[in-house]
Amino acid sequence: MAKKDYYQILGLNRGATEEEVKRAYRLLARKYHPDVNQGDPKAAEERFKEISEAYEVLADPTKRQRYDQMGFAGVESEFGPQGFTWQNFTHVGDLEDLLGQNPFFREWFSGSGGRFAGGGRREVRGPFRGGDIEVAVRIPLQAVVTGASQMIEVPHQRACPACRGTGAKDGTEFEKCPECGGRGQLRRSQNRGYTQLISITECLSCHGTGRRIRVPCPACDATGVQRSTLRVEVTIPPGIEDGTLLRLGLQGEASPGAGPAGDLFVQVQIEPVPGFRREGREVYSEAHVPLITALLGGDLRIRTLLGDALLAVPAGTQPGAQFRLRGEGFPRLRGGDRGDHIVTLRVDLPKALDGHQKGLLKEALGPPGPAGGSPRRSGGIFSRRGG
Ligand SMILES: [Zn+2]
Ligand SMILES: [Zn+2]
Structure with a gap:
């Protein structure tokens, strides 16, 4: 079975920040930790392992870079011959509060057979x-x-x-925790040949506090x-x-x-508000201007984010012209001047003219049709077809 992309597993895009990687992992860890799916703890554990592997790679800038460049081949050597195991997971500290919330999860994580024996499990206190x-x-x-x-x-x-x-x-x-005698820690010593190995672990029955209710x-x-x-x-x-x-x-x-x-x-x-588009501190919108105002100039009412504003449209304004309403955009997060509102004007042409209006227009603007000789008639959609 092909392995799933680490970013996909955590629901992230490639540009995700460190903080986003961490949050995504924590949300999924909470969802998939093995005691949630009581019905199918095996599947939950698999899923949990999968997201933890993705996190192990993406949370580490070096591993992440190698993965970005070479894919799985770039990080394979990080894990053992069977691929990722819990021994490879070095970020259990990022889950401390989740573990604390949930005694079962915590025990599953830290108690069972030294899952993190070789890893960098942090000592959890109190x-x-x-x-x-x-x-x-x-x-x-x-x-x-x-x-x-x-x-x-x-x-x-x-x-x-x-x-x-x-x-x-x-x-x-309260009373003293009988398990650890109030120390909050358990010591276990093992003899390994000539050396004695003493391992100190936190007392799970009092969560390291040394006392019991x-x-x-x-x-x-x-x-x-x-x-x-x-x-x-x-x-x-x-x-x-x-x-x-x-x-x-x-x-x-x-x-x-x-x-x-x-x-x-x-x-x-x-x-979003329909008709407005934000780009940083700027806001963009469009407004319709009647032909007469575009030709002769005049005031135009523009809808802005906070109420209406009047724009003085100059005579001879072309369709698609942009105007800047200073200070009608968004403020900076840390205060200061507001950005601008940039409005693009659409010129509304009258749909039909009566004979009198047509006459006046011809008189003022000259007859319609191409200027400068007779060009070849185009076969495009704008030409009139014979009929
Ligand atoms: Zn104890
Ligand atoms: Zn109480």
Whole structure:
């Protein structure tokens, strides 16, 4: 079976930034981690492995470059003879908060048979961060000029107030973890010939905290968290680009175990307005101008992003002429002057003229027909066919 392109696996285009690669992987990892698909954990694990292989390559600038230049052949030597295995995965640290959110996942990852024995698994200390939340808000194009503020409501988990997120009654009823004797770590020694190998791993039963709940908090069943609805006002600055991610620190999911909360990421999606096209700070539109105004000049009402403006059309304006309405475009994200509104004029020609109007026009502009002799009649669609 042909291998799928790494970018395709993560749903990215080739120009994706490091941050985009990371976010795409995290979103997919959350979707495919092996306990989500209880029905088919094998398939989920395969998929999870596939996205992790893609991430292993695309998250590393050197490997990514080799892959971009030579395809799979450029990165094959990174992995063993059977291809990518979990031993090759060096980015488990990027999943720490996801692992923390989900004890099963965490155990699957770190516990089973030293999956990361050879890898660069980072020592995880103390309680884990809560998960990040990602939501999208849509704003109209006009709001890019003015900025906007939007109230959003997202289901989330918050720290249980009764136990301050610890899961222990009143936040105080703890005892020493019997598994690790309160050290938060487990030591295992093995004899290998003449050398003794001591491996130190984090205690999984207390997540490295060294303590265990003695009396569970009745309000949250010892989980330390409660489902709730997060209401937060998001301020969208003027000049924002479509797809920008706003990060609201510590507004994400509360951490089970009273660690720091995750972050809330708000993606700003800009709804297009028909008839307007944005290019950086400039906005482009078209306007119709009556023939008489194009010929003799006059004021023309132009629809701009924020209401109408009057454009003084000079006499003799040609179809397709462009005019710049200064300061009617978008502001810079960091403040400063607004860009311009560039309007292209379409001249509306009258569809039918009466005899009197035709006479006047001939008198003023001369008779119709080609000037300068009689050229060969074209066979094109504009010639009249005999009838
Ligand atoms: Zn509680
Ligand atoms: Zn322990």
